[in-house]
Amino acid sequence: xxxxxxxxxxxxxSCVVSAxxxxxxxxxxxxxxxxxxxxxAGEKAKxxxxxxxxxxxxxxxxxxxxxxxFFKENTLxxxxxxxxxxxxxxxxxxxxxxxxxxxxxxxxxxxxxxDPLVTSGxxxxxxxxxxxxxxxxxxxxxxxxxxxxxxLIFKDCTGCTIKEFKFFKDGGLNIEGLKSALLxxxxxxxxxxxxxxxxxxxxxxxxxxxxxxxNTFKExxxxxxxxxxxxxxxxxxxxxxxxxAKESLFAKLVDLHENIFAIKGDAATKEEMVWGFRVxxxxxxxxxxxxxxxxxxxxxxxxxxxxxVSNCDMPGQSMLLKAIKEGxxxxxxxxxxxxxxxxxxxxxxxxxxxxxxxxLLRPYPxxxxxxxxxxxxxxxxxxxxxxxxxxxxxxxxxxxxxTLRLAYCSVEKEQLADLVSIVYKAAEEIWN
Numbered sequence: 105x106x107x108x109x110x111x112x113x114x115x116x117x118s119c120v121v122s123a124x125x126x127x128x129x130x131x132x133x134x135x136x137x138x139x140x141x142x143x144x145a146g147e148k149a150k151x152x153x154x155x156x157x158x159x160x161x162x163x164x165x166x167x168x169x170x171x172x173x174f175f176k177e178n179t180l181x182x183x184x185x186x187x188x189x190x191x192x193x194x195x196x197x198x199x200x201x202x203x204x205x206x207x208x209x210x211x212x213x214x215x216x217x218x219d220p221l222v223t224s225g226x227x228x229x230x231x232x233x234x235x236x237x238x239x240x241x242x243x244x245x246x247x248x249x250x251x252x253x254x255x256l257i258f259k260d261c262t263g264c265t266i267k268e269f270k271f272f273k274d275g276g277l278n279i280e281g282l283k284s285a286l287l288x289x290x291x292x293x294x295x296x297x298x299x300x301x302x303x304x305x306x307x308x309x310x311x312x313x314x315x316x317x318x319n320t321f322k323e324x325x326x327x328x329x330x331x332x333x334x335x336x337x338x339x340x341x342x343x344x345x346x347x348x349a350k351e352s353l354f355a356k357l358v359d360l361h362e363n364i365f366a367i368k369g370d371a372a373t374k375e376e377m378v379w380g381f382r383v384x385x386x387x388x389x390x391x392x393x394x395x396x397x398x399x400x401x402x403x404x405x406x407x408x409x410x411x412x413v414s415n416c417d418m419p420g421q422s423m424l425l426k427a428i429k430e431g432x433x434x435x436x437x438x439x440x441x442x443x444x445x446x447x448x449x450x451x452x453x454x455x456x457x458x459x460x461x462x463x464l465l466r467p468y469p470x471x472x473x474x475x476x477x478x479x480x481x482x483x484x485x486x487x488x489x490x491x492x493x494x495x496x497x498x499x500x501x502x503x504x505x506x507t508l509r510l511a512y513c514s515v516e517k518e519q520l521a522d523l524v525s526i527v528y529k530a531a532e533e534i535w536n
Contacts, residue, residue: 105130105131106131106133106135108133108134108135108136108403109130109131109132109133109404109407111133112132112133112400112403112404113125113130115396115397115399115400116397116400116401118392118397119365119390119392119393119394119397120330120362120363120364120365120390120392120393121365121390121393121397121401123292123293123330123365124237124293124295124330124332124365125236125237126235126236126237126238126239126242127239128235128236128239129235129236129237129404132236132404132405132407132408132411133403133404133407134191134403134404134406134407134410135407135410158187158188164181164182164183165182165183165185165186165187166186167182167185167186171185172185179426180419180422180423180426184418184419184422185418185419185422186418186419187418188414188415188418189222189415189416189417189418189421190415191406191409191410191414191415192221192222192402192405192406192409193220193221193222193385193416193421194222194421194422194425196425197222197421197424197425197428198219198220198221198222198385199219200425200428200429201220201385202219202220202387204428205220205368205370205387208340208341208351208352209351209352209354209355210351211351211355211356212355212358215355215358215359215389216358216359216389216393216394216395216398217358217366217387217388217389217393217398218387218388218389218398218401218402219387219402220385220386220387221385221386221387221402221405221406221409222383222384222385222416222421223369223371223383223384223385223386223409223416224382224383224384224412224413224416224417225371225373225382225383225384226336226338226369226370226371226373226384227253227257227384228382228384228412228413228416229369229371229384229385229386230253230254230257230297230334230336230369231257231261231412232386232405232408232409232412233334233367233369233386234257234258234261234262234264235262235408236404236405236408237295237332238258238262238264238295239262239263240262240263240264241263241264241265242262242264242265242295243264243265243266243267243289243290243294243295244258244264244265244266244267244295244296244297245267245268245269245282245285245286245289245294245295245296245297246266246267246268246269246296246297247268247269247270247271247278247282247298247302248268248269248270248271249271249272249302249304249305249468249477249503249507250297250299250302250303250304251299251303251304251336252503254266254297267285267289268285269281269282269284269285271302271305271307271468272307272468272469275469276309276310276313276469277307277309277313277317279313279316279317279320282296282317282320283320283323283324286320286321286324286329286331287324287327287329289329292328292329292330293329293330293331293332294324294329294330294331294332295331295332295334296331296332296333296334297334297336298333298334298335298336298353299335299336299337299338300335300336300337300339300340300349300352300353300472301339301340301342301343301471301472301473301474301475302473303338303339303473303474303475304475304477304501304503304507304509305468305469305470305475305476305477306470306471306472306473306474306475306476306477307468307469307470307471307472307473308343308348308349308471308472308473309348309349310347310348310349311347311348311349311350312347313349314349314351314353314356315356317353317356318353318356318357318360321333321357321360321361321364322360322361322364325360325361325362325363325364326361326363328363329363330363330364330365331363331364331365332365332367333353333354333357333364333365333366333367334367334369335352335353335354335357335366335367335368335369336369337352337354337368337369337370338369338370338371338373338374339374339472339473339474340352340370340374340375341375341442342374342442342445342472342473342474343471343472344445344446344449344450344471344472345471345472348471348472352368352370353366354366354367354368354387354389357389357390358389358390358391359389359391360391361391362390362391362392363392364390364391365388365390365392365393366388366389366390367386367387367388367389368385368386368387368388368389369384369385369386370384370385370387371383371384371385372384372420372424374474376424376427376428376438377437377438377441378420378423378424381417381420381423381424382416382417382420383416383417383420383421383424386405388401388402444517445474445513447517448512448513448515448517448520449472449512451517451520451521452476452510452512452520452524455520455521455524456476456524459524459528462528462531463481464480464481464483464528464531464532464535464536465478465479465480465481465508465527465528465531466478466479466481467479468507474511474512474513474514475509475510475511475512475513476509476510476512477503477507477508477509477510478507478508478509478510478527479506479507480506480507480508480531482506483531483535484505485502485503485504485505485506485507485508486502486505487534488500488502488508488527488530488531488534488535489501489502489508491530491533491534492526492527492530495530495533496526496530498523498526498527498530500527508527510523510524510527
């Protein structure tokens with residue numbers, strides 16, 4: 105094992121993180137190789153810098169003028185488009201994202217947690233978490249309604265076992281089911297991933313449920329069980345009901361108990377409406393984690409980035425930073441999008457009331473995000489999906505052959521009533 109990795113492992117041995125490091129995670133470190141040496145030279149090599157493999161002329165990255173011309177004149181400089189991004193991302197963007205995180209989660213104020221590191225999208229964040237903190241045979245606790253990519257990342261690629269609990273009970277979050285899954289997880293460690301607003305259902309806990317959820321983690325931690333809690337906040341901020349929790353679970357966990365290790369994955373993808381930019385973030389926290397632990401974790405994560413994508417998208421980071429800092433319509437456009445999504449949510453809620461007597465489809469609770477989903481009540485969701493596509497040219501998503509997901513985010517408000525009527529009509533035609 106590399107000496108740098110050993111040193112990071114030694115640093116982390118005094119906090120809860122050491123209980124979760126995978127064999128690969130233990131081997132990770134940020135090498136003092138080309139990237140590190142180039143970054144050091146960037147600060148000190150004032151005369152000549154012959155480090156990084158980036159072709160320059162007169163100090164400017166060489167580039168195709170046709171690509172540069174796609175960018176409005178006097179907006180982004182060639183270095184902001186064509187240069188390599190730093191391994192952990194643009195430092196100013198990271199700092200601003202952290203400020204925004206605190207602004208959106210006021211209870212993080214004054215708490216110690218890491219600076220966000222830029223990833224190549226939230227999927228990259230989740231994949232790195234799997235690499236760093238999961239070995240073959242480890243359990244991952246998930247609600248029984250989850251994004252299908254978790255299965256590919258954790259079960260198929262990492263070799264983990266997925267341990268499910270029923271997501272809903274009595275129309276709300278099944279906290280008792282989660283607690284039981286945590287307590288019955290094998291060994292002295294439990295790993296859980298929660299996604300709010302949930303994909304596929306579009307559900308976020310109420311303020312009361314979120315408080316109960318945090319208390320549950322604390323109660324389990326007090327038994328001596330160490331818990332890794334991964335918060336996938338892909339759709340964060342799209343909360344449409346007054347009683348829905350408006351802060352991330354991560355904000356409640358970073359200083360809750362010494363046995364809790366919290367990871368927050370979020371992204372500009374939905375929050376800033378830049379789906380194709382692939383700019384995500386990963387942030388760490390935990391009551392037992394001091395500054396030196398967070399630094400060690402960041403260096404291991406830099407190693408994971410370096411060994412996978414090397415560094416992340418530069419023009420995407422540059423444009424995002426410029427929009428946040430200087431965009432004349434930044435807040436206005438975000439508010440407009442939220443208003444549109446909120447209106448679509450309200451319409452589909454109202455429309456579904458007309459079908460509440462159906463014995464073929466039952467909507468799961470939803471209050472946030474981009475989606476709503478139906479329990480197909482023992483019928484094949486895949487059969488319904490294919491029938492809708494073939495007969496009505498309507499696209500939906502089947503999840504585990506028992507859930508049908510509608511992404512109302514991509515359908516105009518005026519078309520939602522027709523969409524829902526077609527779904528119920530198709531269910532009647534194939535199942536009655």
